[in-house]
């Protein structure tokens with residue numbers, strides 16, 4: 001059994017040497033992870049990478065084959081975990097709802113299971129934008145409404161740690177904005193959020209840090225910026241200019257970055273090291289207004305994901 005250090009106890013979530021085997025399949029294969037309180041943490045990985053299995057172990061729903069897990073300072077599966085579990089909120093990937101209950105009855109049902117006050121339920125419906133639908137049976141809810149209701153049940157009991165498995169599935173763009181605004185409010189109150197999503201562009205702008213999981217192992221952990229630095233993927237520079245100016249710009253860029261730009265219908269395109277960003281600007285400065293437009297494209301989370309999880 002891996003040991004738990006005092007530093008681990010300061011963490012909202014701390015995993016040491018965590019494995020989960022299903023027969024010969026190593027669904028989670030030696031994961032170490034620390035998530036401090038108040039962090040919005042993303043967990044990404046291909047289908048079958050082990051994200052949901054990891055979630056279920058952190059929630060005490062599945063016992064690890066090996067390793068130790070602390071959530072909210074309490075060993076998962078230990079004798080104090082039952083009480084600590086009240087501090088956790090969970091939105092599963094496929095939330096199970098009873099079609100014959102209405103929205104408010106659904107929340108009452110989950111509140112009873114969690115030991116949360118029933119009088120909080122109307123406010124939770126309001127928080128997820130379902131106040132108007134509280135008396136409608138869940139069978140009439142759209143996919144996005146069901147997902148919002150699932151989020152509302154996860155928020156019952158004022159959890160200190162929230163586990164959200166693909167929470168924005170089925171949400172429209174406005175609902176996704178509202179959802180992340182709610183998460184930011186919760187974070188400001190010290191709530192830790194761990195979230196999975198396959199929509200990498202959405203996470204890229206919002207998480208504080210993330211882990212890339214592949215075949216049950218953590219391939220990289222850090223902020224999007226830290227992962228950019230670590231992967232060393234190139235910066236893409238697009239310069240719009242008249243064809244007669246391209247020759248001069250091409251030579252200036254080649255001399256400062258060592259990378260040869262390609263000519264495009266609208267000007268030049270260059271792939272160069274991220275550390276050459278300022279050199280690119282310096283090389284183009286003498287051309288002044290002859291540079292009609294300039295776009296610098298940093299590697300996206302998707303680029304890094306393919307680089308690190310392959």
Ligand SMILES: Nc1ncnc2c1ncn2[C@@H]1O[C@H](COP(=O)(O)OP(=O)(O)OP(=O)(O)O)[C@@H](O)[C@H]1O
Nearest residue numbers: 022025027045046047048049050051052053054093
């Ligand atoms: N109860 C189980 N019995 C056997 N194998 C399982 C069980 N639960 C999960 N697995 C296997 O463990 C691996 C990890 O599954 P998991 O659901 O954790 O992946 P995931 O990263 O959440 O995938 P997805 O993005 O598709 O939701 C998969 O190969 C899956 O088939």
